[in-house]
Amino acid sequence: MPELLILCPAIIFIAGLFAPQLKRMVGERVGYLLSLAPFTALALLLSQSACVASGEGLFYSFEWFSALGASIDLRLDGLSFMMASLVTGIGGFIVIYTQGYMHGHPQLGRFYLYLLAFMASMVGLVLADNLILLFIFWELTSITSYLLIGFNHESKEARWKALQALLVTGLGAMAMLAGFILLAQVTGSWKISEVNQLGELVRGSPLYPAIMVLVLIGAFTKSAQLPFHFWLPNAMAGPTPVSAFLHSATMVKAGIFLMALLTPVLGGTALWGTTLSIFGAATLLLAMFLGLFQKDIKAVLAYTTLGVLGVLTMLLGIGSKYAIKAMVVFLIGHALYKATLFMVVGSIDHETGTRDVTLLRGLRKVMPITATAGALAAFSMSGLPPFFGFIGKELIYKAGVQLDGLAIGFLVAAFVGNLVMMGLALKAGVGPFIGKSNVDALPKKPHEAPFSMWIGPIILASAGLMLGIVPFWVTEFMVAPAVASIRGTEMISLKLQLWDLVKPNLPLLLSGMTVLSGFFVFLYRARFWVVADAVLLRVRPFGAEAMYERIFHGIVRFSKWQTAKLQTGLLHDYVFFIVGSTTLLVGWVLLRSMDGFPAMQAVEFDFWVAGLVVLMAVAAVCAAISKRYFIILGALGMIGFGIALLFAYYGAPDLAITQLMVEALTVVLFMFVISGLPPIRGFSLPWTKGRDAILAGSFGLIVALLAWLAVDLHFAPSIASTLAEMSYPEAKGKNVVNVILVDFRALDTFGETTVVAAAALGIAALMSSRRIVKSKSGRKMP
């Protein structure tokens, strides 16, 4: 049943739409009700697991803007099945968790709206089989995550950081869109499943490097790879359920997903492999370095997320069978334990009122269930057997030991990254619960979190343990299909056995060393806190965030400066800039493209036309030199009516009537203004007058030149005759001008009417700014 593909995001989105209303009707416990939406979507997806595992996949297509290549194409293959299941499954528990975490928050309903809208966009993103549709969902996740990160909108810091995430990911998406357009031009298709069949063609195209770089900019900004990594830790400004969701299975994984999705078409080249591996490894090492010095447990988790994203990117870059397998297993494992850890940290914060690692210890007695969940997740993250994380780490090392030459550096990076990550995992997931209790030093007296806040963590953490013991639960229907879709190959049988991996070999030795050294990092964690502030302060000015701030403030300063220069508020200046730039630009193009003047055409002398032109010229001179409003007004009116007559004379009655009406109305409008204006006085200096005269003269010359050249221009076959022929049979109108306006080009006219409306609103704004000013007679604007 392919329709369920559109049903999945739709259910979640509709639930979000009604969330504020439901919250008002049901009250705080609405979380349980709303969690049904993602869980239903998950059930729908899981019902198709057989179809996915067989490698067939599911396709749904609904024609939308097909002329533009954008139609609603959805696809369920191994990769999107895995991602969508994670998003909806974890999302459901996050929705439940939110209910406890945001307990008593007056805007809980609104929060659910944002959260579910984000979730629906994310599901749409992973199911999209059309580049345009993917881009739309991609942007929707950016916008909804902006609302989520900046949810505490009274805080200036939260707003700033939300904007940062939006700008970084939004700008990246622009590059990505450009890459998509190039990709579609090379392949001739917007459908991702079709594009993915044309890998040879794309990789051989001269546009390949451009496509790759542009798409990667999009993926790197979203997945917070160096040098765009800084927005991710800052996104912690949002409430903890947001971090738990955004940083485990969704937002930040979107970039990884995109790279994995397009691996069949873009991957496999040295350029792709090197770029991804190097950026991934660099992101991993930087994240681990910065993570060591964090004292806020939520920030610790944020940096480990950054590290994991680095690992995943690196694995995609290596691209071997083991590497992709490792990447898929690691991604699933990470989603499970990271969501758990974030929720555990949120519970600690919620119950104790602090997230400072130096204060938190000995909470296991007061929060036993949360402590269990935290420990299970931390062990999985550390890669201890028999947890799922262990399999992921083993596979990474298996992929690593196959590398040779300089590439062995990536194995070293993975090793260092893993051992620090283990230290950080224990620091965040175990550290707060062990040691001597210091309950009295905490801002709040802690007790166990409510049911809604521990049920999700404990289930997800147990899943991490169960999948480690019996991995075949996921290998056959989730891991293997996902690996097959990323590698673009036939379905492969994939045996993941915990016990197969525990054989004395090099990967196991590396694993053992990781565990040992990771434990030492954990033991000596306090050493890093002592110097934390000093170190972070020292490196900050060289960081990418400092660069971002410099660019941001630079742009703001520049726009302020140029606004002050150009928007002086003086009508005289505005006219000068507009006419001046038009003269320069049009004149430049004309002079550059002109080859000689066109021959003068002999035109029969026409007394009426000549008389009219002379009359208009005289009126123009009058308008320019007169100092009395009524004379200027009359002269301008004369020019306008003259033009109307010319239109009528040359057989354009529509134009003539319009011109006549507009001219009459303009005169009437001026009448109102004139009575309120002070008499004309000469304020201008002689040199400004001279300057304006020269400008006016050259503008006139340019327009005259343009008119002269236009006579001699030979356009491509005009569509005018076709329009005239089609006018009556197609549009049942004999007046072609009108038919074009209201039928053939009605959308243009519609655009113009909205412009008119915008202008009217501008006038309304001007009026309201003066409404408080009382007139002499005491009359107020009605």
Place this chain on the structure above:
Amino acid sequence: MKWFVLSQAGRTLFPWLLLLSLVVLYRGHNLPGGGFIGGLLGSAAFILLGLGDGMAAARRRLRLDPVTVLGIGIGVTVLSGLPGLFGEKKSYFVDQWLPDFTLPLLGEMHIGTPLIFDVGVYIVVVGFVLHTVFSLDYLAQTDSRDVLEPAEHKGKEAD
């Protein structure tokens, strides 16, 4: 009544001018005319009334706020595009027609979404022009010296 002739002319001509503007609007499909010109003519009827009896009178005659009129016009143009989405004949924006029929006096009738669209344009133009004219009239009525002084200062005085 400063200008008796103008006032009488405005009152007498007002309905005829409005009727004329509607005729121009309708005939636009085959002959010079259409929503834009019709709208200008229609607003001219109100302005003529206003020149004689004062813009307040013209405004009362309009009954609705000009900005509301403008909004209605935009709404009509949008609505005229909707049948195209669902019509049997797939079309991009307008271009949906009823079967032709003949009426006495008017002859063969072509009724379809382009005409509705044109009516929308007509209403938009009337709303815009009258909004502008009424606003300018208000500005002209207020003394320029009052207007040029800082608004905050004046506001305090008013309190």
